[in-house]
Amino acid sequence: MAEQQNQSVDFDWNIDKHGAATYTPEQTKELEALYDQTFNTFEEGDIITGTITRLTTDFVVLDVNYKSDGLVARSEFRDSELNLGDEVEVYVESKENKKGQLVLSRKKAKLTKSWDEIVSAYENDVVMTGRVISKTKGGLIVDLLGMETFLPGSQIDVKPITDYDQYVGKTMEFKVVKINELIKNAVVSHKALIESDLESQRQEIISKLEKGQVLEGVIKNITDFGAFIDLGGVDGLLYITDISWGRINHPAEVLELNQSINVVVLEFDDNKKRISLGLKQLQPHPWDELPENIVEGSKVKGKIVNIEDYGAFLEITPGVEGLIHVSEVSWSNQPINSRDFFKLGDEFEALVVTIDREERKMSLSLKQMTEDPWKAVAQKYPVGSRHMGIVKNITPYGVFVELDEVIGGMVHISDLSWTKRFNHPSEYTKVGEELEVIVNDIDAENRKIVLGHKQLEEDPWDTFESIFPVGSIHEATVVKREDKGAIIQLPYGIEAFAPTRHIKKEDGKLADVDEVLQFKVIEFDRMDKRIIVSHTRVIEDQKVEEKAKSTKDKKKSEKRSKDAIRSNNAKLERTTLGDLDVLSELKAQMEKGETDSE
Helix, strand or coil, X not given: CHHHHHHXXXXXXXXXXXXXXXXXXXXXXXXXXXXXXXXXXXXXXXXEEEEEEEECCCEEEXXXXXXXXXXXXXXXXXXXXXXXXXXXXXXXXXXXXXXXXXXXXXXXXXXXXXXXXXXXXXXXCCEEEEEEEEEECCEEEEEECCEEEEEEHHHCCCCXXXXXXXXXXXXXXXEEEEEECCCCEEEEECHHHHHHHHHHHHHHHHHCCCCCCEEEEEEEEECCCEEEEECCCXXXXXXXXXXXXXXXXXXXXXXXXXXXXXXXXXXXXXXXCCEEEECHHHCCCHHHHCCCCCCCCCEEEEEEEEEECCEEEEEEECCEEEXXXXXXXXXXXXXXXXXXXXXXXXXXXXXXXXXXXXXXXXXXXXXXXXXXXXXXXXXXXXXXXXXXXXXXEEECXXXXXXXXXXXXXXXXXXXXXXXCCCCCHHHCCCCCXXXXXXEEEEECXXXXXXXXXXXXXXXXXXXXXXXXXXXXXXXXXXXXXXXCEEEEECHHHCEEEEEHHHCECCCCCECCCCCEEEEEEEEEECCCCXXXXXXXXXXXXXXXXXXXXHHHHHHHHHHHHHHHHHHHHHHHHHHHHHHHHHHHHHHHHHHHHHHHHC
């Protein structure tokens, strides 16, 4: 009985009928805190590890040691087999959705982890392996640890790439060169790895580089001025002038891209960054192999490879050239334009005038391939002989007339006409016109012929001296006005000059062109063949003459007046005297009558 009483006293009356105890709010809060400590602590965005406890059609259920199991979409496990008990890393998307469920993501966990590795690789300069999955604008898309990264076209290789499709599907090594934390984006480069490898090779090659060293290289680029040679990590430049001993217009004439060639190191700077290479230097110099029978006076054949103002270069063999100076083209004294006479590729046979094997120079002549025509010029064109020639050139001081293909002479501007003066020979003749000339003089030593045209006729100035003496007046025409006067055409086609002050007319104006006026010869120079005339002097002479005539007429008039006065005076005196006689007689008669009356 006593035992039963003790049991009733120890009974916990807070336990309900289901055997569950009830606690005070303080106890409940304490117990809940103890309970929460048994679970993992994490936040949204964390990556945690869970164990697969159940598989459904749409989800994978994971025990992550939390209040509730986590759910992961089954589609996120397409790349792997699922087994109960497997541990999986997942990303906490939501600790509690609308249904109170813990939402997890395996894909985001993988991407987040991949991004962290990519960032670490960028910061620590670590090489990563990825697979090119597609082509995009300006480059390629690379799968790097499940993340899509961008590979620019310029970062694929050290050489330009135009066909991006050939890289799709390839697995390659990359270096992360740029990241964007905000949008979780990265740019990768394969070229950087190649350059790194090349740089190490370059340093090894450069450290052993010496002038005169022969290296094997591959032509990686061809330009107008030369070719760039890849020497195995370091580039050298092969200038066009160092490709061949002969002249070439473009390196592509003898070189091809990706061609392997041996070259010699010619020069490099102190840092060995600019390397000059040579190809022709590996071959003997053509001048050293030039046949010994090529000497002064021998004949050679070749083609024109270069044209300058002073002449053209004839290539005898590749690398051996001779200069044909413009003075050695023709025996003619007529100037020759080398660019008009020669054309690139033209073939000629020439005579060796000089040759210097040490200096590697040669001068050639075309004209000396034929006999010098000037040796017989006196016989062919004797002084005084007349010939028809072609006007080949006109200068301010004369006209060059070609008598044949080689021989020609000069007609001075003063020898074109006896009667006309020209400011320029082009006023009388034109290039290409025929002109009859007479040989006035020959200087065979200096290869000059003095020709004349006006000498074909007799000098008319002997006659002109009597026709146009000083003081004679002629009707003439003004044919040209100049700064200092005018050209006046006198009868017989002869031209005279009137200074400006001598073409002033009576009204004070100057005479106009084509105006016909009276001109007085005020100067005649037989030696210089010059006539000076004046219209003003004619006017002045007329005024003087009119004044003299007026004075003479006045004097005559005055004389006539005086004579008339004297005549009248004489008559008056006679009349007066007669009247006096009559009066005397009358007076006498009157006096006599008075006496008789007395």
